[in-house]
Amino acid sequence: MAKNGAIKLVAGNSNPVLTREIGEYLQTPMTKAVVRRFADMEIFVEIQENVRGADVFVIQSTSFPANDHLMELLIITDALRRASARRITAVIPYFGYSRQDRKPGPRTPISAKLVANLITHAGANRVMTLDLHAGQIQGFFDIPTDNLYASPVMVRDIKERFDLEKLMVVSPDVGGVVRARGLAKRINAPLAIIDKRRERAGESEVMNVIGEPRGHVCILVDDIVDSGGTLVNAADALLEQGATEVYAYISHGVLSGGAVPRITGSRLKELVITDSIQPTEAVKNAPNIRVLPIAQLIGEAIGRTASEESVSSLFD
Numbered sequence: 001m002a003k004n005g006a007i008k009l010v011a012g013n014s015n016p017v018l019t020r021e022i023g024e025y026l027q028t029p030m031t032k033a034v035v036r037r038f039a040d041m042e043i044f045v046e047i048q049e050n051v052r053g054a055d056v057f058v059i060q061s062t063s064f065p066a067n068d069h070l071m072e073l074l075i076i077t078d079a080l081r082r083a084s085a086r087r088i089t090a091v092i093p094y095f096g097y098s099r100q101d102r103k104p105g106p107r108t109p110i111s112a113k114l115v116a117n118l119i120t121h122a123g124a125n126r127v128m129t130l131d132l133h134a135g136q137i138q139g140f141f142d143i144p145t146d147n148l149y150a151s152p153v154m155v156r157d158i159k160e161r162f163d164l165e166k167l168m169v170v171s172p173d174v175g176g177v178v179r180a181r182g183l184a185k186r187i188n189a190p191l192a193i194i195d196k197r198r199e200r201a202g203e204s205e206v207m208n209v210i211g212e213p214r215g216h217v218c219i220l221v222d223d224i225v226d227s228g229g230t231l232v233n234a235a236d237a238l239l240e241q242g243a244t245e246v247y248a249y250i251s252h253g254v255l256s257g258g259a260v261p262r263i264t265g266s267r268l269k270e271l272v273i274t275d276s277i278q279p280t281e282a283v284k285n286a287p288n289i290r291v292l293p294i295a296q297l298i299g300e301a302i303g304r305t306a307s308e309e310s311v312s313s314l315f316d
């Protein structure tokens with residue numbers, strides 16, 4: 001335990017509701033800090049309490065507007081380092097830029113690695129995040145990085161709401177099979193995979209369903225819903241193959257552009273997301289989108305990190 005009190009929680013502006021709930025879970029008030037803008041939109045941070053020798057957790061999702069929220073995280077971390085915090089953990093419930101984890105072509109960046117470098121160089125000693133787009137991104141950091149999973153929260157919800165006998169878990173693309181298989185195992189359900197293919201350039205994508213969804217209530221599992229296109233097309237493909245209903249459990253509701261009307265106007269019975277990204281009013285008012293709170297899980301992981309207890313056992 002740090003000499004200077006137990007733990008300190010510092011919040012960026014990305015997700016005030018989640019931050020407040022994490023503070024309530026840990027019975028720890030937010031450290032007084034000012035994060036504001038100059039007239040030209042430069043960010044200014046002032047930590048208004050002594051953090052010398054403290055174990056500090058900075059909570060900030062690098063969600064929309066991603067660049068502003070990332071800069072806030074970096075500048076808060078710099079301020080804490082210069083104020084002699086003993087240990088700084090960047091708690092990033094949604095790690096933006098994670099989809100840029102490889103070079104898609106010549107002369108392109110690996111932005112996820114650049115962001116990992118920036119966070120480390122700003123002064124973070126540890127990182128805690130949730131359902132990374134790809135597990136290997138952990139290796140982009142040379143500091144301890146805990147990748148938490150929303151699956152216990154999702155599994156609890158699924159067990160409360162569904163007749164497990166009828167369920168089938170579906171990965172909406174080949175890249176998400178490991179994640180979907182993990183959830184299917186936890187609820188003892190069969191697994192199907194959607195294989196998207198464009199047979200010829202200029203022709204529309206064909207959705208091949210590998211598995212037999214006929215007669216099943218299908219649950220699509222993925223890390224991110226952004227435009228919603230993947231989910232809406234997957235739901236159509238599954239219903240055409242005889243699925244009775246299609247739901248989706250997705251960790252991060254990026255939901256940019258026209259995603260919300262696309263989801264509400266779709267044949268998806270319900271989209272369930274976590275609040276790793278603060279839901280907009282449109283998301284909150286959407287009749288077929290529901291938000292599962294993730295604060296307890298993150299709060300528990302923070303508490304365990306502070307007291308040097310196992311975090312992985314949260315997911316056994």
Ligand code: R5P
Nearest residue numbers: 223224225226227228229230
């Ligand atoms: C991609 O690899 C991700 O796992 C998601 O499938 C993707 O980001 C979803 O994007 P959208 O909702 O725009 O189809």
